[in-house]
Amino acid sequence: MYCPFCGKNKDKVIDSRASDGGKVIRRRRECLECHKRFTTYERVEETVRLTVIKKDGARAPYDRTKILNGLQKACYKRPVSVEQLDALMDEVEEDLFRRGEREVGAQTIGEVVSDKLKRLDQVAYVRFASVYKEFRDLDDLLDEVRDVLASPPPPREQGKLF
Numbered sequence: 001m002y003c004p005f006c007g008k009n010k011d012k013v014i015d016s017r018a019s020d021g022g023k024v025i026r027r028r029r030e031c032l033e034c035h036k037r038f039t040t041y042e043r044v045e046e047t048v049r050l051t052v053i054k055k056d057g058a059r060a061p062y063d064r065t066k067i068l069n070g071l072q073k074a075c076y077k078r079p080v081s082v083e084q085l086d087a088l089m090d091e092v093e094e095d096l097f098r099r100g101e102r103e104v105g106a107q108t109i110g111e112v113v114s115d116k117l118k119r120l121d122q123v124a125y126v127r128f129a130s131v132y133k134e135f136r137d138l139d140d141l142l143d144e145v146r147d148v149l150a151s152p153p154p155p156r157e158q159g160k161l162f
């Protein structure tokens with residue numbers, strides 16, 4: 001990075017921290033030539049914009065952070081790390097963006113997310129699904145739980161069977 005004081009392209013990063021919910025990385029740099037300090041910001045270029053259609057037809061911009069927050073709540077006290085959830089959301093976004101549609105239903109997103117969560121942690125899956133599916137009553141919820149328990153084990157465990 002070119003130093004704003006002396007113009008030399010020789011600096012070292014002395015501190016990096018995430019802000020705006022991890023969307024922006026702020027770096028403090030020190031010029032190795034004049035020893036003055038300056039700050040740079042790094043963020044992902046937003047090339048794809050996805051609009052979410054809610055149940056009532058209202059449109060809202062796609063918000064990864066919001067879904068991640070929901071996932072973290074669902075994974076409360078479960079053996080799922082933030083890194084795993086982040087990777088899960090990367091997969092979800094790949095799926096969604098591959099569809100090439102600029103608008104996608106909230107229900108569809110909920111399904112894609114919960115489908116991947118199911119393979120990660122079944123308890124978290126039921127918690128998450130109970131929010132997005134808005135189960136009408138306990139029977140609905142129990143049906144879903146039975147489905148989960150009856151479903152085949154995740155692929156990484158299937159390997160042991162053969």
Ligand SMILES: [Zn+2]
Pocket residue numbers: 003004005006007008031032033034035036
């Ligand atoms: Zn300098």
